[in-house]
Amino acid sequence: MSSFVGIEEKLPLIKSIPLSFQHLFAMFGATILVPLLLGVDPAIALLMNGIGTLLYTWVTKGKIPAYLGSSFAFIAPASLIISQYGGFAHAQSGFIFFGLFFVIVSFIIRFAGIKWIGIVMPPPVMGAVVAVIGLELAPVAANMSGLIVTPNAPMNTSVVIVAMFTLLVGILGSIVFRGFMKIIPILTAVVAGYVFALMHGMVDFAVIANAPWFKLPAFSAPVFDVNAIVIIAPACLVVLAEHIGHLIVTGNVTDRDLVKDPGLHLSLLGDGLSNMLSGMAGSPPNTTYGENIGVMAITRVYSVWVIRGAAVIAILLSGIGKVAAAIQSIPTPVMGGISLLLYGVIAASGIRMLVDKRVDFSKSANMVLAAVTFVIGVSGAAISIGTVELKGMALAAVVGVSLSIIFYTLHRLGLMNDGYDVSAD
Numbered sequence: 001m002s003s004f005v006g007i008e009e010k011l012p013l014i015k016s017i018p019l020s021f022q023h024l025f026a027m028f029g030a031t032i033l034v035p036l037l038l039g040v041d042p043a044i045a046l047l048m049n050g051i052g053t054l055l056y057t058w059v060t061k062g063k064i065p066a067y068l069g070s071s072f073a074f075i076a077p078a079s080l081i082i083s084q085y086g087g088f089a090h091a092q093s094g095f096i097f098f099g100l101f102f103v104i105v106s107f108i109i110r111f112a113g114i115k116w117i118g119i120v121m122p123p124p125v126m127g128a129v130v131a132v133i134g135l136e137l138a139p140v141a142a143n144m145s146g147l148i149v150t151p152n153a154p155m156n157t158s159v160v161i162v163a164m165f166t167l168l169v170g171i172l173g174s175i176v177f178r179g180f181m182k183i184i185p186i187l188t189a190v191v192a193g194y195v196f197a198l199m200h201g202m203v204d205f206a207v208i209a210n211a212p213w214f215k216l217p218a219f220s221a222p223v224f225d226v227n228a229i230v231i232i233a234p235a236c237l238v239v240l241a242e243h244i245g246h247l248i249v250t251g252n253v254t255d256r257d258l259v260k261d262p263g264l265h266l267s268l269l270g271d272g273l274s275n276m277l278s279g280m281a282g283s284p285p286n287t288t289y290g291e292n293i294g295v296m297a298i299t300r301v302y303s304v305w306v307i308r309g310a311a312v313i314a315i316l317l318s319g320i321g322k323v324a325a326a327i328q329s330i331p332t333p334v335m336g337g338i339s340l341l342l343y344g345v346i347a348a349s350g351i352r353m354l355v356d357k358r359v360d361f362s363k364s365a366n367m368v369l370a371a372v373t374f375v376i377g378v379s380g381a382a383i384s385i386g387t388v389e390l391k392g393m394a395l396a397a398v399v400g401v402s403l404s405i406i407f408y409t410l411h412r413l414g415l416m417n418d419g420y421d422v423s424a425d
Contacts, residue, residue: 004300007065007254011303019301020309022187024317026291026342027069027310028327034070034284038078040088042328043217043318045070048283050314052274057304057311059270063262065296065304066250067311068274071287073239073394074098077231078284085227088282092222094232095279101236102243102272110265117259119408121244122422123357124369125400129393130249131350132377133242133290136392137343144336158200159333166193166337174298174341186295186338193334202331211325217318220282239287241397243271246288249346252353253297294342297349357421365407365420373400 005011011019031049032042052068060066074095081091121129142148145167146159169192173185181188197203244259247267251258258267275285292310296302317323354370361367377396384390390398410416 005303007302009303010305019306023310025190026295027289031069041218044283046314047217047318048278050311052286053311056270060266061262062304065302065307066288067292068286069289071285073235081228089223090225090228092279093224094228095285097229098236099272099275102268106265106268120401123359124366127350127354128370128373129245129397131347132393132396134343134347135378141339144332162197162333163337165196166334170341197331207329208325211321215321254302294345297345363418
């Protein structure tokens with residue numbers, strides 16, 4: 001087998017299926033958590049995420065291997081709408097607006113071009129924001145692994161052991177395995193971690209036993225509500241920054257300029273149409289998933305057909321209760337252990353971007369842009385704008401973009417003493 005599998009490359013089914021399941025495991029926990037927090041049937045999220053991913057890969061001409069999973073950015077505003085403005089059906093109108101917003105932006109970019117991206121997100125900011133995507137998720141993985149200890153949550157040795165065992169299998173699989181095993185280290189680690197957790201009494205088979213064999217997802221119609229749209233609107237900007245960041249890091253991982261080909265406009269169009277469908281069906285909004293980017297970075301399997309396979313499996317699982325329950329029964333420490341590796345790979349991809357772009361840190365402007373973006377992203381700083389809280393990657397992106405525009409203006413006016421790395425100059 002070659003050292004990597006290209007985006008358009010097809011593999012035999014016997015190899016594609018486990019690779020697709022690997023992507024399914026990577027996104028499954030977070031994807032079903034969002035609907036559970038919002039009181040929605042997780043099966044509808046699986047169904048619409050699968051359909052949305054297939055639509056996205058079709059719109060992007062099969063050139064972007066990205067999986068669309070449930071977005072966390074809308075939990076706070078959606079929860080407010082559910083509790084005070086009529087329920088989830090009202091929130092759905094906000095989700096449809098979000099999809100329409102992406103569609104509109106995609107047409108703007110289609111005609112205005114992408115040169116502005118190099119101005120608002122030059123390499124020092126791009127690399128820092130991509131690194132923050134992984135770094136801000138690191139505490140989540142650490143907490144799932146039992147590595148964050150507080151007076152109310154003392155260390156559970158069994159949890160830590162299971163998480164570290166899963167992580168170790170993933171690490172060794174990435175560097176020791178040969179042949180086909182080399183490209184499924186995440187799946188191997190999850191399966192090994194599951195068996196190890198079973199030995200420690202962490203697997204609850206009651207969830208599987210009580211689940212029905214077949215069950216259709218619960219669809220719900222949206223209720224048009226201007227208030228819901230206004231509450232959801234600010235979060236759209238957060239997810240826009242996230243989408244651009246994920247597309248850049250996916251391009252970095254696959255060694256292609258996906259922003260240009262097939263284009264950011266098609267990526268946003270596919271995501272927007274997917275979210276409009278999800279809003280109409282009763283599913284939480286979708287977004288590209290960093291976990292799946294991490295899987296590709298580790299395995300070097302970039303095939304969009306593998307991503308499509310994961311989407312098809314998700315659609316099938318949405319109607320097969322026991323299989324979905326079996327995946328849902330994967331213990332948290334197992335997912336925490338493998339997430340430590342996945343999120344770390346995303347962070348390292350940001351550092352790699354700074355190296356590949358040959359960012360000159362002897363220039364003070366480059367140093368300041370990267371330094372401030374990094375610190376804001378990992379400091380825990382947060383700013384509330386109405387019902388939307390900007391923090392982590394989203395806040396880092398806003399600050400980095402603001403500084404970039406200021407620096408570019410000063411640069412064009414000839415007021416900077418040593419210049420900086422701006423790809424749109």
